[in-house]
Amino acid sequence: MPGHRRGAHDGDMLAAEIMDYYRAGGERSRLATGAGLLEYLRTWDVLTRALPPAPADVLDVGGATGVYAGPLTEAGYRVRVVDPVPEHVADAGARPGVTATLGDARALPAVDHSADAVLLLGPLYHLPVRAERLAAWREAARVLRPGGVAVGALISRYSGLLDGLMRGFIHDPSFRRIVDETLASGEHRNLDGGSKWFTTAYFHHPDEVSGEVTEAGLHLERLVSTESPLWMARDSLNDLLADPADRERILDTLRRIEDEPSLLGASSHLLAIARRS
Numbered sequence: 001m002p003g004h005r006r007g008a009h010d011g012d013m014l015a016a017e018i019m020d021y022y023r024a025g026g027e028r029s030r031l032a033t034g035a036g037l038l039e040y041l042r043t044w045d046v047l048t049r050a051l052p053p054a055p056a057d058v059l060d061v062g063g064a065t066g067v068y069a070g071p072l073t074e075a076g077y078r079v080r081v082v083d084p085v086p087e088h089v090a091d092a093g094a095r096p097g098v099t100a101t102l103g104d105a106r107a108l109p110a111v112d113h114s115a116d117a118v119l120l121l122g123p124l125y126h127l128p129v130r131a132e133r134l135a136a137w138r139e140a141a142r143v144l145r146p147g148g149v150a151v152g153a154l155i156s157r158y159s160g161l162l163d164g165l166m167r168g169f170i171h172d173p174s175f176r177r178i179v180d181e182t183l184a185s186g187e188h189r190n191l192d193g194g195s196k197w198f199t200t201a202y203f204h205h206p207d208e209v210s211g212e213v214t215e216a217g218l219h220l221e222r223l224v225s226t227e228s229p230l231w232m233a234r235d236s237l238n239d240l241l242a243d244p245a246d247r248e249r250i251l252d253t254l255r256r257i258e259d260e261p262s263l264l265g266a267s268s269h270l271l272a273i274a275r276r277s
């Protein structure tokens with residue numbers, strides 16, 4: 001209904017192991033170097049083309065420490081971060097011009113039709129249950145104005161396997177069991193406890209994204225690879241991205257192949273760009 005505003009689900013907004021993983025503070029530096037920097041640069045490049053012009057109202061759901069909210073605010077957008085981790089909310093809210101509040105992607109603390117764009121750059125891959133991912137997409141649709149855009153980040157189904165092969169994790173029987181389950185169902189869980197290999201997550205197959213977005217009432221405009229297979233050049237990425245001219249050439253090249261279907265599964269992350277009618 002018009003003007004409706006939802007609150008967070010009763011109980012914890014994140015599973016305990018996911019909350020512990022993020023409260024350790026890794027999001028403060030994850031996107032600064034190597035594959036993380038490539039992820040950031042490519043995500044920012046896609047956002048500059050997908051978002052409506054500033055000024056516009058952007059709801060950054062799962063926006064963590066405000067790594068995208070800060071630059072978006074500097075670019076003239078009105079940005080509000082919603083995140084379930086208190087430390088993230090504090091960091092994001094300390095950025096000039098950014099407002100931040102605790103909240104759940106499945107029940108956003110925002111009124112209907114109040115945003116021109118919704119970013120889901122973290123929540124979707126921490127919702128292993130399909131119905132809960134649909135709830136997050138539906139909430140994005142609810143708060144978007146007609147014609148608004150939602151951009152969701154997804155982890156590729158094969159990223160764990162490829163990462164494990166590159167880094168030698170595949171020799172560990174525990175890791176192999178995780179990979180076997182992820183390849184079969186998409187669910188990534190540390191079966192032996194702890195957070196040695198990330199935390200509870202869902203890894204999408206590229207072919208299933210359109211169905212989720214459509215069922216939630218949005219139209220999938222594009223599904224693009226974030227890093228492409230270049231993320232596997234892990235040890236040399238800092239050198240490749242150090243020179244501004246080289247960096248721009250790399251970004252231009254990746255832009256040209258970002259929606260090539262045969263390369264989607266080889267990217268570490270995917271970005272789904274969806275529209276509300």
